[in-house]
Amino acid sequence: MNETLALSHQRPAILALADGTIFEGFAVGAEQESLGEVVFNTSMTGYQEIVTDPSYRGQMITFTYPHIGNVGVNAEDVESDRVQASGVIAREFSRNFSNFRAEQSFNQYLKDAGVTGITGVDTRKLVLHLRTHGSQMGVISTAVKDPAALAEKARRAPSMEGQNLVDVVTSPKPYTWSQGVWTLGQGYREYSPAEMSGWPLVVAYDYGIKYNILRLLVDVGFRVQVVPARTTAEEVLAYQPDGVFLSNGPGDPAAVDYAIKATAELVGKKPLFGICLGHQILGLALGAPTFKLKFGHRGANHPVRDETTGKVEITVQNHGFATVAENISNSIKVSHVNLNDGTIEGFVVPDAKAFSIQYHPESSPGPHDAQYLFRRFRSLVA
Numbered sequence: 001m002n003e004t005l006a007l008s009h010q011r012p013a014i015l016a017l018a019d020g021t022i023f024e025g026f027a028v029g030a031e032q033e034s035l036g037e038v039v040f041n042t043s044m045t046g047y048q049e050i051v052t053d054p055s056y057r058g059q060m061i062t063f064t065y066p067h068i069g070n071v072g073v074n075a076e077d078v079e080s081d082r083v084q085a086s087g088v089i090a091r092e093f094s095r096n097f098s099n100f101r102a103e104q105s106f107n108q109y110l111k112d113a114g115v116t117g118i119t120g121v122d123t124r125k126l127v128l129h130l131r132t133h134g135s136q137m138g139v140i141s142t143a144v145k146d147p148a149a150l151a152e153k154a155r156r157a158p159s160m161e162g163q164n165l166v167d168v169v170t171s172p173k174p175y176t177w178s179q180g181v182w183t184l185g186q187g188y189r190e191y192s193p194a195e196m197s198g199w200p201l202v203v204a205y206d207y208g209i210k211y212n213i214l215r216l217l218v219d220v221g222f223r224v225q226v227v228p229a230r231t232t233a234e235e236v237l238a239y240q241p242d243g244v245f246l247s248n249g250p251g252d253p254a255a256v257d258y259a260i261k262a263t264a265e266l267v268g269k270k271p272l273f274g275i276c277l278g279h280q281i282l283g284l285a286l287g288a289p290t291f292k293l294k295f296g297h298r299g300a301n302h303p304v305r306d307e308t309t310g311k312v313e314i315t316v317q318n319h320g321f322a323t324v325a326e327n328i329s330n331s332i333k334v335s336h337v338n339l340n341d342g343t344i345e346g347f348v349v350p351d352a353k354a355f356s357i358q359y360h361p362e363s364s365p366g367p368h369d370a371q372y373l374f375r376r377f378r379s380l381v382a
Contacts, residue, residue: 012024014147016153023121028117029088029117034139039320044065048073051084053248057251067092090123091121139151166207166229180218201222201241208277217377233262243377246274247278263281272356283344283356286329288323291324307336332348334346
């Protein structure tokens with residue numbers, strides 16, 4: 001399908017970074033002004049899953065892959081109920097999209113969601129700048145105002161450090177989840193209460209939880225009760241769960257003090273499994289602080305070594321903070337290490353039947369190297 005006008009007919013747009021660096025291009029999606037932390041993702045596929053991941057709340061995603069939008073979008077390949085990214089930056093939005101599951105163009109999808117973007121940008125130059133100077137706040141404007149004024153607006157914006165964005169993305173009330181994984185020709189499988197009868201119950205904290213995490217919890221044999229981020233430990237234990245899951249989410253983990261408190265009260269009482277923000281919150285609950293990475297880990301090609309087996313997994317990642325490795329408690333055993341920069345990618349707490357992973361074992365696109373971790377949680381609960 002051919003849906004987008006040639007670039008020469010598109011409205012000009014500007015990306016202004018907080019350090020005064022300016023990139024010019026053309027508007028895509030909703031034509032407006034948008035603010036967010038400018039980051040980059042190295043995945044070659046999966047742009048729809050990426051922009052709907054709640055962990056990207058408050059961020060503008062620079063795609064390193066040069067052609068974005070070539071397979072369109074559909075109603076199934078989402079990780080939440082909306083586009084979460086505040087902006088999209090790409091070298092070229094494909095004017096043609098073609099896939100047997102496609103329902104509309106990525107450009108129209110962003111426009112319908114009220115999310116702005118910019119194309120025609122030298123993304124190699126932008127990514128090199130972010131790697132050198134670090135992720136920073138930025139403004140995309142399709143009104144093409146004074147670039148210096150836009151850069152000043154980005155400078156005045158609060159950084160991601162200290163921001164609690166979990167309250168923005170968490171569910172306002174508890175709900176149950178019974179949907180399993182997707183298969184070709186059948187879609188997502190819905191399990192009946194009778195089919196799930198007798199399965200162990202896991203209570204999943206929603207700090208910005210991705211749909212595919214919930215699907216994989218069901219797929220390994222859990223009944224799933226999702227609760228809002230501010231649910232207390234006492235309220236969680238009232239469900240009489242067999243295990244507790246700590247989800248991914250956006251923002252600074254140290255700012256989510258209520259989640260740290262609740263997790264500290266649950267450690268040792270129920271088996272725990274955390275992913276991404278949930279990993280950081282478990283660490284903070286055990287006294288392991290976090291710090292902000294210079295430009296974060298975002299993409300589908302990050303090598304991680306399992307310290308127990310020595311096996312290297314190719315992982316999908318999306319985080320801007322990491323757990324401090326120095327002076328880590330003796331109760332915590334580091335289980336996984338990032339081979340690019342040596343940061344902690346996972347740890348276990350044997351005495352408390354708890355473990356966590358910094359990367360995303362549930363993630364599609366990307367390989368399925370790490371989905372064994374859901375089976376490990378199921379075995380730990382059993």
